[in-house]
Every structure is written in C-alpha cells, then in structure tokens.
Amino acid sequence: MSAITAHKDPKLPPAVQLPEGPDWVNSLTLFDAHVAETLVAVVRTLYPHEGLPERVYRRTVFQFDTMAAKAPGAAQTFAELIDLLDGATSLPFIELTESYRVRALKGIEESTAFRLVQRSAVRFLYDDIEVWQAFGYEGASVQLGGYVNRGFNDLDWLPDPPPGV
Amino acid sequence: MTSYQLDDDGVVVIIGSGAGGGTLANELAQRGIEVVLLEAGKHLTADDFVNDEWGGYEMLSWLDKRTSSGTWRVAKDHPLTPSWSCQVVGGTTTHWSACCYRFIEDELRARTVYGEVPGTSLIDWPITLADLDPYYDLAEAKMGVTRTNGLPGLPANNNFKVMYAGAKALGLNVSTGRHAINSVPYDGRPATIQDGFTITGDKTGSRWSTLNVEIPRGLATGKLELRSSARAVQIEHDGAGKASAVVYVDAAGVTHRQKARAVVLAGNCVESSRLLLHSKSGRFPDGLANGYGHVGRHYLRHLIQTVWSVFDKPVHMHRGEIMGGMIDDFVRHDPARGFAGGYYIEMNSMGLPTTAAFMDPGWWGRDFASVIEQYANMAGIFMSGEDMPQAGNRVTLTDEVDAYGVPVANIHYDDHPNDLKMRVHGYKTLTSIHKAAGAKRSVEAPAYPASHNLGSNRMSARPEDGVLDGNARAWEVPNLFIADGSNFATGGACNPTLTIVALAIRQADFIAGQMSAGEL
C-alpha cells in the first residue's frame, strides 16, 4: 500500500480506544457480550478485509452500541437481527463458518434489521481512521495546507495533460 | 445591524438563503430594496466547518424526514432522504462542488427541438438564451467562474489525468471545465489549496457561496436583515389574493408573523413546493398559486451517476478539487443516439467514507471488499444529463406532520424510458473512458439522493402549463416569486446553480423595475 498518513480533522474527537482482548465488551453501554461478538462477526462477514485487525470491527460495533443507546428503535432492531441470525440454523450465528454466515445473512437481506446493520456498518467501518490508513485515504488536509504542494497532481504513470487544458 | 419590524409591510421577505435566495437578497439590497431573509438553518462560519465527509454532511444537510415512492432507485436506497440539500445560511452553496455551465439554446426550447416525447410534459422555456446571456455574464463575474473573465481553469489533478488520458484516446473534447472556485486569487477570495473538501463547507473560502460572498455584501448595504434559525411554515395572503405575510418559527420555538410587500420562495425545490401546498386557504384550496394544479409537479433531478474504476497504480483521487474535469461531446440533442436531450461528463471524486456508502448501497461481501480495498487506485467519472419532465413525478404532502406542524413531503419519481436510454449510453461512455486509460474494473454506481432538484414549480409561457411566468412570478399571486431551481421549465443537462444565480439577478432587475413603476 502507498505511503500515506491519514488524518482526522483536528476539531473532531479522536477514535475511541477499546481494550484489546475480550474485555472490550465492557466499554459498551447496551450490548451484552453475545450481541456484541455476534455483531462483530456480522460486520466481518459483510465487509471481509483480511488485512484489518479485529479492533476496527469492534469500534464499528461500539458505534452501533452508541446508536442503540440513543435510540430505542435502533436497539430493538439490533436485537431483532441477532434473533433472526441465531434462529437461522441450529447453531448460533457466531459458531458458523463463513459460507453459512453468508447464507444466513442472504436469507434476511430484505429485513429492516439487515438493512440497518448493513448501512450502519458501511457508515462507521469506512469512517475509521485505521481503515483510511490501510486503504490509502488521507482524510483531513486543510490543517496541512491542502494538497496543493503535497501531491494533488503527482500521478506519474500517465502522460501529463498539456498545461491549461 | 439592520432590523425591521414584524409589521413592516414594506419589506421583501425571502425564504431560504441558498443559491437563489442568497443571491436575490444581495441583488435587491444593492438596488436599495429592503429585505428580510429567513433561513431555517444556523449561521455557521468557516471556522465551524470540518474536513470530514460525514461530519460535514451531518453539520450542513437538510435532515428532516421526507418519504419517497416510484420506480427510481433512490426510493429503495435512500427512502427517507431522497433529496440532498442543506439547512444552513448559504444553503447548498456551502456544499456544492461549483461546476458552472450554461444552458444551450436548444435546451430552452426542449419541446420544439425534441418534439413530442410520449409520457412527458415537456414545454419550452418562456424565455430565450438571449434573455439569459447578459445575466450569465453577471453571474460568472460575481462567482469568479474559471475560464471566464480571463480567469484560468483549475489545474489538472490526479483524477483528471486519468480522465484526460481516456478521453483523448477516444477523441473526446476534454478540459478541467469551469468552476466557481478560484484557481488564482479573485474578488478578495484566495486560490484553492486543493484540500479536497469543497463539499463540507470550504474552510478557506476559495469557492463562491452565498455565505461568503452574497450575504455579507447584502448585509453591508444596511438594507438586508438576515434571520437565521427561522423556519417559514406558512405564507399568508390578503383579501385581494396578494401575499401579505410569512409565518415562521424561531430557534426558541416562538412563532412570528412577518408582514411583506412581496414574498420570494427560495427553499430549494422540495421545500418551496411543500410550503405552497401547505399554504392553503379558502381562496387557494389546493395550495397557494396552485389553481392549475402544477405546484409540486414535473419534478426533475437530472440523470446523475458515477463510474468508479480501479487501476493498477495509485490515483489518490481525494487530493484536490473534486469535479475539475469536463467533456461536452454529448451535450447537444442528437436524435441518432435514440434519446432526447444530452449530458455532460464531469470528473467526480469522493473520500473513502462516501465512496463506500454510495458505490452501490446494499452491496456487501468479498466482491465489494475487494473493490473498496483498492480505494487508493480508484478514479471517478460522472454524468449529469437531462431527465424528462412527467406530470406524475411530484412533491406531495403526506398525512404525517413534522415538529412545526407542516406535513412531511413525499417525492414520487418514475423513470421514463428516455431516462433509461440515456443512462445506459452514459454508463457505456464513462466506462469506455476509464477503460481507455487502463481501468482493470469499473463499477456503475447508481444515482445518489437528488442533488439537482428542479422544476416542481415551473415557469411556463401559459398559465395552464405551469406555476410561474417568465420572471418566476406566480401566475395567480402577483407579488409572489420563486428564486430557486424549482422554477426551471425543463432541466437541461448542466449543473443548475449558475442558471439559478443568473435567473435570480434577472429577477432582481424585474422586481426593482416593478417597484419603481409602482406596480409592486
């Protein structure tokens, strides 16, 4: 991957730091360990990036928990998702292997619960600065003077267009 | 600070401070006319803005609930946010990416040039390009549009290099295009630092907005009063059927009634139609200015779509101005293509958060992951094309009311067969450009929530075809005007804001003329 450094806007709060290891679930307000770990498995199945560490997926679920703590409707919907997925086969979702997890998720794709979780996963996972760093997105730049002197036109594998085009 | 009394019936009340309303407020104030500008959103400054896609979106956008229906994919992907605009002083000019193109003559005569297109409600504009051209000149000068008035174009960035290579290989006419973004310092505003965050407010102010240009200048005349966090909920009329006052709710939740000599709606398409429909009375039982039933109808949103392509090597498309590229080979109506109207090709870039969200909402799994992981090697290319007006594509009121007691709006949009033909043609062209530059894989992204909202209170040559006359004055209410994009008779292909601004300047001339003639 290219050598870039990702920045969050200095006015925004920094990414939440969760403890490494199973204790991370103690940082949550609403979800219990089963719900939280199942949601981590769901987000990983939806967006499987081999190179991303578990903590990135956990931070996404941390955001879900914050959403659910603020909105009872959302809390209810997350609970429904867990029920749907755990009820999909004779094993809890968390015990399944990838192909079965995919199948279980495909089976509920039309549900409100799936939709909320899938959209929220995209919303928070790809807004995580560690993901930005991994995929080559630099984020906020105004505090560094933008890119005018930092590579806005440094692509060198195609010929340069004529000046003034 | 100028401040007018609520019972001062000598003021022009403008609802909405975006492209149309903010410009008109300044233009009227410059002509010595007393104006109260009501804006639902807060008055933020450059210091409040952030370089952050979701942070900016949440800070600036109109997030009140709407609903949607119809065959357009937006109703499935974004059912409660079908239209994308802002709620802040400056309106969506705090968010826009500043592409500035003019309508061509044929587009103002769409019905005549395209002929009868079944299922559409196409009309010609009640004005011609000759009427608009002088105002386009004024608009370009005030906005500092590149490649006009001797201003240089934006410099080529990485994403443009890709677009250029592909377009040249196919023999297309490509340039960095025209933008209300300074390539060099102009009018007290700095040149762009290429931070890539034009659409989250623009912290350096190199891009024109009504927040950083029109409103401060209007305020400086002493004729304009801006009331922010002021949500208009109803327009009232007097016994003669003239608009007489605007009822609005302030930040503390207190309701006020501002009397008016004339009222101008500039709330962006959906909100303007919604307010007219909601402002019912014994005299106007179906809503203000809706005697012919056109308020809310013929809603347009342009055929907008992006192709994202993955290349072998890094592009870093997020670096620099986001839409600095344009191809105009497909703008003219050409019956040989098999559809009516034309489209612009423009460059598009987004950061990782919104590329992921908009690439194909609902797409998940290993395939999606394998594409988005290559964000650094992605380039974007986009089109804005003319969609066909249809009477059934419309803004209506639902049974649900919002916190202000105003019914929530529904937007219904069915795709027309012409739209599908143009979309397919466009995807093929966009993809072939990227392929010619070496793309490994191209993804056809669907339309995101409607960012070009037009036509739902249209101008027409005859009262029975629309809501407004050629000065965007309501046929049925002689002192009621519309200054936002809902006044467009048809959509044309290009991004609409330059035309909204030109029409607002023209309208200021008209209003001032009427006032000095004692007619208003």
Ligand SMILES: Cc1cc2nc3c(=O)[nH]c(=O)nc-3n(C[C@H](O)[C@H](O)[C@H](O)COP(=O)(O)OP(=O)(O)OC[C@H]3O[C@@H](n4cnc5c(N)ncnc54)[C@H](O)[C@@H]3O)c2cc1C
């Ligand atoms: C991401 C994005 C990129 C864009 N890029 C371009 C581009 O490159 N080129 C281009 O030409 N166009 C672009 N546009 C479109 C452009 O921003 C709009 O066409 C333009 O701003 C519309 O002007 P308007 O006056 O109709 O409404 P707006 O600018 O949206 O202003 C309407 C204002 O009215 C206020 N309002 C609404 N209802 C009420 C009420 N009841 N009471 C008080 N106030 C109210 C709103 O809060 C808002 O501030 C873009 C749009 C988006 C979303």
